[in-house]
Amino acid sequence: MRVPASDHTSPAHWQQGWHPQAQRLVSPNFGPRPAGACIDLIVLHSISLPPGQYGGDAVQRLFTNQLDWDAHPYFQSIRGLEVSSHFYIRRDGSLWQFVSCDERAWHAGQSQYRGRPNCNDDSIGIELEGLEGDTFEDAQYQQLADLCREIRHHYPIAHVAGHEHIAPGRKLDPGPGFEWPRLKQLLDFPPQVFP
Ligand SMILES: [Zn+2]
Numbered sequence: 001m002r003v004p005a006s007d008h009t010s011p012a013h014w015q016q017g018w019h020p021q022a023q024r025l026v027s028p029n030f031g032p033r034p035a036g037a038c039i040d041l042i043v044l045h046s047i048s049l050p051p052g053q054y055g056g057d058a059v060q061r062l063f064t065n066q067l068d069w070d071a072h073p074y075f076q077s078i079r080g081l082e083v084s085s086h087f088y089i090r091r092d093g094s095l096w097q098f099v100s101c102d103e104r105a106w107h108a109g110q111s112q113y114r115g116r117p118n119c120n121d122d123s124i125g126i127e128l129e130g131l132e133g134d135t136f137e138d139a140q141y142q143q144l145a146d147l148c149r150e151i152r153h154h155y156p157i158a159h160v161a162g163h164e165h166i167a168p169g170r171k172l173d174p175g176p177g178f179e180w181p182r183l184k185q186l187l188d189f190p191p192q193v194f195p
Helices: 005-009 058-063 073-078 138-154 180-186
Strands: 030-032 041-047 087-089 095-097 103-105 123-129 159-162
Touching: 041 138, 058 087, 087 138, 123 138, 138 180
Parallel strands: 041 123, 041 159, 087 123
Antiparallel strands: 030 103, 087 095
């Protein structure tokens, strides 16, 4: 049976780990996942640069090694940092992607969860534009829930956790302003998926 060509370019189609609707900005900060990695964890973060200032492009610049370290005093403290995340959700809910979900992004650092170390190996990182202790926007929760559902459609997600849960004592994000019960309500994932 002949399939219309348009079906191959359907906007709902992920291609090699890339979300079709995300604004794509390719980061050089990634590597291959270990052979046989079971990508079953979503890690939630919060970030803003400088911390607490929303709306600029410094996060996108950081993730693509384009940040001018001299542009703000805070940037001195992270000079030379090479990091990335798969996704970034801005305050208005807009979605960015920097690394294919099939590749290993650099968001978790030293970490362990569900009995396995080095969570970058087998997780997908989502950064919410925000600050530890600040709250998040309705549009961010909606986009996050949609994104988690999309990811789970393509990968065997069994856990959703915060950076604070996979690196306790070292990391605090997304922080107390993130409403886990709200995310649980928006998603139809089993309760044991959440921290
Ligand atoms: Zn984090």
